[in-house]
Each structure stands twice: as structure tokens, then as C-alpha cells.
Amino acid sequence: MNFIKRNWAWILTIYVAFVFIQSLFFKFTGSPETVYIFQGKLDPWAASLGFPGVFAPGGIFSAKVVGIFELIASALLIVGAFMRKQNPWIQIVGAAVGLGVISGAIFFHLFTPLGIAVVNTDGSSDSGQLFSLACGVWIACAWLLFLNKVVLQGALKKFT
Structure with a gap:
């Protein structure tokens, strides 16, 4: 049990990075599943609200744009896990980016x-x-932020 307690940040980081990184192949290669989700379902929905093309290739929420943010979050989380003691902010930013992407x-x-x-x-x-x-990634990113609550509380005190 002590091993798990000591390594929560690593366990959560590996889970989030695994989910995000394994999905990059689909997002960056234009797989039929990804095209169906982004261009077949989400883009027509957005167009019905007056926002055509936001999920299409080149759109602000295209599969490749989402994939880039997932890659950034994964990289920050992994680097942050190695440097957690020296600079916890790398992991905090990675968890926040991951939480934002997965909330969407x-x-x-x-x-x-x-x-x-x-x-x-x-x-x-x-x-x-x-x-x-997605729900698992959301929980893992939120938990990583919680694990860094002392750092976040210290930063809040500085700004208030």
C-alpha cells in the first residue's frame, strides 16, 4: 500500500499519458472513427448552431488540434513527474491542460x-x-491537481 501511496502521481500520469498518446494515432492519421466523430457528428451539430467548420480539418477544434493539446498535456505530465520535487508546476500545468481538454x-x-x-x-x-x-482521465487530472494542492494554495495566497 505504501508503494501506491508514494507513487500516485506516477500512476495517474501514466494512465493519462497512455490514454492521450494511444489516441494520437487516430487523431493524426484521419482514421475513419475520428473522421466520423469530428466531421460526421460534431461538425454538423456545430453548424446547426451557426459555427460550421469548427470541428472540420483546419477548424479550431479539429482532431489534430485536440491531439496537439493531448500531446502537450502528456509531455508536461511525464516531464513533470520526473521533476515533481524540483518544479511541481510542470505537472500542475500538464494536469490543468489535460483537465481542460478532457472536460471538452x-x-x-x-x-x-x-x-x-x-x-x-x-x-x-x-x-x-x-x-x-474520458471520465477516468478527468478524475486522474483532477487528482493530480489535488496532490499538488499545497503548491496551488501557496500560489493563491500570493495572488490574493
Whole structure:
């Protein structure tokens, strides 16, 4: 049990980085699943609200843009885990970026036609796997921020 307590930051970092990094292949190669999610579901939804193209390639929330932020969060978390004692801010920023990215993903699963269980064009469903992973990443990033609460509280005191 002591091993787990001492290594929570590493365990959470590895989980978040694994989920984010394994998804990069899909986001950066234009896989059919990713194209379906971003261009087949989310972009038409955004267009119906008057924001066409925001999820299309080149859009502000395209798969590649989201992937870049996932890569940045992963890199900051991994480097931050190695340098946690010397500079906890690297991990804090990584967790905050990860929390922001994954909050968007959860929002779009809950409040758009994408849904919790993504149904692909071929009729197959992921049975909520993407949503479950997103919730796990959200919890892990929030927990990493909690583990650094002393540093965050100190910074708040300086600014208030």
C-alpha cells in the first residue's frame, strides 16, 4: 500500500499519458472513427448552431488540434513527474491542460449527438468506452491537481 501511496502521481500520469498518446494515432492519421466523430457528428451539430467548420480539418477544434493539446498535456505530465520535487508546476500545468481538454470531450459526449456510446457509421458501438476513458482521465487530472494542492494554495495566497 505504501508503494501506491508514494507513487500516485506516477500512476495517474501514466494512465493519462497512455490514454492521450494511444489516441494520437487516430487523431493524426484521419482514421475513419475520428473522421466520423469530428466531421460526421460534431461538425454538423456545430453548424446547426451557426459555427460550421469548427470541428472540420483546419477548424479550431479539429482532431489534430485536440491531439496537439493531448500531446502537450502528456509531455508536461511525464516531464513533470520526473521533476515533481524540483518544479511541481510542470505537472500542475500538464494536469490543468489535460483537465481542460478532457472536460471538452466529456461535454461533447453528454450534450451533442455524439452521445455516451458512440455509434459508428457501420452501426457498431463503442459501448461507452471512449466516454469511460474520458471520465477516468478527468478524475486522474483532477487528482493530480489535488496532490499538488499545497503548491496551488501557496500560489493563491500570493495572488490574493
